[in-house]
Amino acid sequence: MGFPSFFSSLMWTAGSAYGASLAQEQSGRSVRKATDAQQIARDLQDRVDKLVLACMAMWELLQEKTGLTEEQLLEKVREIDLRDGREDGKSKPSEAPTPCPSCGRPISPRRTRCLFCGADNPQAKAMDTAL
Ligand SMILES: [Zn+2]
Secondary structure, three states: OHHHHHHHHHHHHHHHHHHHHHHHHHHHHHHHHHHHHHHHHHHHHHHHHHHHHHHHHHHHHHHHHOOOOOOHHHHHHHHHHHOOOOOOOOOOOOOOOOOOOOOOOOEOOOOEEOOOOOOEEEOOOHHHHOO
């Protein structure tokens, strides 16, 4: 094996090792991303479970205190579901900004205060701002 051949063989080996190292590094990053995604999914599931529990508690209290029925609840769910024109089991909050009562600049309905002047947003709805 002449020097050029030895050199190219050495470079090929080094290149392979480097390639393998890169592949291992990318694989490690992929595993970390998957692990991060799994953790995010678990955190979201925990939050959903807590929200379901809070909703169940509120509903049972409302039934006990007011006498509301399951039928009334389901009718209200359907009414709210249809507000965006589609019965799809989802509620899409209004995204249209409204003018700030103080400075006139647009405020998202998701904001409780104007970003520009700090005035309260009278259009803010509790459920929209919580999302
Ligand atoms: Zn303002």
